[in-house]
Amino acid sequence: MATYTPLSSLPYPAPADVADLPAHLKALADAADGRTVLRFADAAARDAKITAPVSGMVAWLTTSALLTIYDGNAWISPGVWTAYTPTWTAATTNPTLGDGTLQGRYALVGNTCHFQLVLAMGSTTAFGSGAYTFGLPVPAGATGVLVQFVGNAASTGGRALVSAQLTSTSGATGFTVWGPTSTSTPALGQIGATGVLGSAWAKDSGSFFRISGTYETA
Template sequence: MTLYTPLGGLPFPQPTDTADLPLHLRSLAEGIDSRTVLRYPTAADRDAAITTPAAGMVAWLTTPGTLSYYTGSAWVAMGAWNAYTPAWTAETTNPAIGNGTLTGKYALVGKVCHFSALVTFGSTTAYGSGAYSLGLPVRAGALGGLPPFPGVAMSGGGRGVISCQPTAATNATTFTLWGPGSASSSKIEQLGSGGLFGSAWVSGSLIRVSGTYEVA
């Protein structure tokens, strides 16, 4: 009966197994193959070769020249900027970007995620109702939900510095926006459909946030 090494789970035969050296060598080679840094010309070649990837697999792509690893649900380029579309929601009625833009980028380095998100309001953007939340590119870990993220926002009332807070200390997937809700008070409020400095959002308004956190 074939046994497996305690650390890597690699197969090795027992004296009672049928003497079949090519078969045993193939089983060992296949076990090692999935644990090495795999090499492919492009992401399409990688996906065609690895139809059922396992979490932790690592592959080098000649184009664009990056290492990627499989998180368990998707391949992510390590240390390179990846595009993502932040989820944009509100407490009562969700907004809709319309002809505005909703973009983001993120880079993973080990368990650390650097990200930047930008909302640019257009003439057909629907502002929704209630306080806003924006989505993180990767779920935060136990400490990832603690640090705030700095940002800037601009409405019809002008431009102001904002601070954004993950919605949970652990496993956060979104963050809320906090800033000057009134032009006459220094108190910060949770920002949403009401705009900034007490002035409504208009076409050309923006919300820009960037930050760093620990991923799950």
């Protein structure tokens, strides 16, 4: 009966096993096959061949020169930027994007997420009421309230630096935005439908948010 190596559980014959070199070599090759860096032309070829991937499998896609890793749920590419559509809500009445644009992208490296978000108000954007919350690409980890993001926003009153923080200490799926809500005081307030620097957002006038940050994922 075969025994196994302690780290990778690769099989090798025991002294009492029946001598069958081809069978022993095949068992070793089969066990090692899924533990190497597999090579495929693209994701479609990979998925057609690996119909039941297991966590930790690594595959190289030659056409796109991309390294992919199966994390137990999906094939991911560490450090590669991926587009996502952030949510945009408000405390009292949710805004509607209309013909504005709301775009995001993110990159995962281990349990670290880097992201960027851009919101540009349009001529049919409705601003809602109450403080704004934007969605993260993946839930945050236990660092939660320790993490803050930076960005800038512009309304009819001008452009202002803003700071954002996660909405909970663990497992946050969004963040709130803080910045100068008045030109008469240096105090920061939570930013929402009332705009920045004491002036509200205006339709199709260059009002926007640009925010980026890094946080630990759940």
